[in-house]
Amino acid sequence: MSTALSPAPFDAARFADFLRLHHLPACMEANSPDAYWAALTWEQREDTGLDPETLAARYAEFLTLDRQPGAEMALHSLDVLRGRDKSGNPERYDLRFAPGDVVCLVGPTGAGKSRLLADIECLAQRDTPTGRQVLINGEPPGDSERFSGESGLVAQISQNMNFVIDLPVGEFLHMHAESRALTDPAPVVDQVLHAAVAMAGEPFDADTQVTQLSGGQSRALMIADAAFLSPKPVVLIDEIENAGVDRRAALDLFVRKGKIVLLSTHDPLLALSGSRRLVIRHGAVQDVITPGPDEQAMIARLVEIDARLADLRARLRNGERISGFPA
Amino acid sequence: MRLVTVAGPPSSGKTSLIVRTLLALRDDGLRVGVVKFDCLSTQDAAVFDRHDIPALVGISSGFCPDHYFISNIEDCAAWGERLGLDLLVTESAGLCNRCAPHIRGFLAVCVLDALSGVNTPRKVGPMLKTADLVVITKGDIVSQAEREVFAFRVRQVNPRARILFVNGITGQGAWEAARIWRSAPEDGVLQGGRLRFSVPTAVCSYCLGETRIGSDHQHGTVRKIPIPS
Numbered sequence: 372m373s374t375a376l377s378p379a380p381f382d383a384a385r386f387a388d389f390l391r392l393h394h395l396p397a398c399m400e401a402n403s404p405d406a407y408w409a410a411l412t413w414e415q416r417e418d419t420g421l422d423p424e425t426l427a428a429r430y431a432e433f434l435t436l437d438r439q440p441g442a443e444m445a446l447h448s449l450d451v452l453r454g455r456d457k458s459g460n461p462e463r464y465d466l467r468f469a470p471g472d473v474v475c476l477v478g479p480t481g482a483g484k485s486r487l488l489a490d491i492e493c494l495a496q497r498d499t500p501t502g503r504q505v506l507i508n509g510e511p512p513g514d515s516e517r518f519s520g521e522s523g524l525v526a527q528i529s530q531n532m533n534f535v536i537d538l539p540v541g542e543f544l545h546m547h548a549e550s551r552a553l554t555d556p557a558p559v560v561d562q563v564l565h566a567a568v569a570m571a572g573e574p575f576d577a578d579t580q581v582t583q584l585s586g587g588q589s590r591a592l593m594i595a596d597a598a599f600l601s602p603k604p605v606v607l608i609d610e611i612e613n614a615g616v617d618r619r620a621a622l623d624l625f626v627r628k629g630k631i632v633l634l635s636t637h638d639p640l641l642a643l644s645g646s647r648r649l650v651i652r653h654g655a656v657q658d659v660i661t662p663g664p665d666e667q668a669m670i671a672r673l674v675e676i677d678a679r680l681a682d683l684r685a686r687l688r689n690g691e692r693i694s695g696f697p698a
Numbered sequence: 699m700r701l702v703t704v705a706g707p708p709s710s711g712k713t714s715l716i717v718r719t720l721l722a723l724r725d726d727g728l729r730v731g732v733v734k735f736d737c738l739s740t741q742d743a744a745v746f747d748r749h750d751i752p753a754l755v756g757i758s759s760g761f762c763p764d765h766y767f768i769s770n771i772e773d774c775a776a777w778g779e780r781l782g783l784d785l786l787v788t789e790s791a792g793l794c795n796r797c798a799p800h801i802r803g804f805l806a807v808c809v810l811d812a813l814s815g816v817n818t819p820r821k822v823g824p825m826l827k828t829a830d831l832v833v834i835t836k837g838d839i840v841s842q843a844e845r846e847v848f849a850f851r852v853r854q855v856n857p858r859a860r861i862l863f864v865n866g867i868t869g870q871g872a873w874e875a876a877r878i879w880r881s882a883p884e885d886g887v888l889q890g891g892r893l894r895f896s897v898p899t900a901v902c903s904y905c906l907g908e909t910r911i912g913s914d915h916q917h918g919t920v921r922k923i924p925i926p927s
Contacts, residue, residue, distance in 0.1 A: 600843065
């Protein structure tokens with residue numbers, strides 16, 4: 372088992388990492404798992420709860436992580452084939468999503484938005500309660516894609532989410548980059564930071580603690596991070612609060628990065644900005660609306676209103692007195 | 699009958715996960731039950747009761763919780779067989795982090811809480827490293843970046859395990875957990891079976907009820923911190 376998985380030459384630094392992560396005593400001299408085992412005292416061996424074969428196998432598995440640098444899945448199309456609603460009636464629409472699509476989901480709480488996202492998340496194969504089937508690049512995913520490792524195509528951003536780690540923004544982003552095994556994380560970290568600051572109303576930098584960010588700043592950082600650093604090809608956004616984040620810039624960023632954006636929102640500006648709007652009711656997609664000329668004309672007007680509100684907000688922040696609605 | 703061992707630190711969301719998953723399995727027509735192992739006390743029996751899930755409770759109190767688990771698991775499984783269960787789950791807390799209730803040949807599940815921070819996977823012992831399925835709870839309230847780092851760090855210490863995010867409040871993800879539990883190995887034999895990780899071999903005077911401090915009272919296996927002089 373170990374020989375099949377580890378043809379690579381022994382790497383002392385990686386072995387030291389492995390020992391540290393598995394809470395095993397360090398040993399600088401050993402040049403193989405077997406030699407390491409031989410160098411341990413009887414008492415140390417008892418403590419490990421392992422045997423030499425298990426140790427070698429675990430190390431070989433650990434090394435396989437180096438060969439999977441969190442590669443982004445090449446997704447050209449994502450299909451969700453129709454299932455049935457809560458009463459068992461057939462759904463009317465097959466859906467196809469392509470990179471750069473911004474699709475809005477509308478419908479009251481409990482209508483079935485979460486169920487649709489869950490079907491995508493677990494790559495449903497007519498085996499979930501909705502009976503939907505998900506195709507990746509036109510084909511049903513293999514069992515290995517569905518059942519191994521950490522599956523899931525979907526990155527999520529919601530209003531309930533917080534940063535819980537107490538680190539400066541720069542270190543935090545480096546930590547995320549490290550989990551992707553990126554060889555040169557610094558440029559990506561800079562990109563995320565610039566994009567986030569550009570979207571947020573108030574500036575911050577790499578030395579700001581993530582827990583000190585305002586609501587708008589942390590949402591902007593989550594959006595930029597998901598666009599540049601997350602390997603997930605689909606991004607689900609559950610409302611973007613309009614205070615302190617340039618929402619249209621956020622959507623543009625995802626579109627530029629070729630993500631499929633599913634946006635659960637009733638914000639008029641965002642809901643009309645999507646290329647399609649899925650109306651979800653009673654557990655099924657009841658309607659698919661493509662914004663016509665009327666709705667598109669509305670967007671320009673909404674952008675204008677939004678800019679005026681943003682301007683008012685900025686003036687209030689500056690401590691100005693407000694007299695009359697801005698022209 | 700399938701036997702599934704579920705372990706995780708206190709308040710990580712084990713009971714919520716188990717209830718959600720068992721309800722999904724019961725919807726599919728399976729008969730399900732739980733054995734809850736705890737050290738001091740537990741109110742969880744009431745939770746299972748509310749959902750009409752048969753539950754057996756074992757409180758180890760003064761006894762080493764791991765030894766307690768191993769010496770009782772066979773009888774608990776027999777209880778499940780008597781009730782005609784299709785699937786029995788054992789739930790136990792992380793105990794002292796040194797041990798794990800996972801048994802060779804049976805589905806082993808570890809539950810971790812995303813809110814506990816990205817360093818958690820590096821602090822948890824064999825109940826994580828020897829698990830087949832790692833369920834991460836409370837992922838809906840931490841950032842996507844932290845979820846990805848958390849999952850990566852789980853993979854670093856257990857590359858084989860399937861990782862699943864489950865929301866114990868809404869039940870999102872529980873359907874998938876149910877699918878994995880349903881395909882757990884069936885009718886495994888416990889008698890003569892083996893734990894995936896050994897329990898402590900130490901027996902010292904404190905194991906036997908000693909309360910006094912001082913080297914005069916320390917007998918059996920005693921270990922000292924190496925303190926530089």
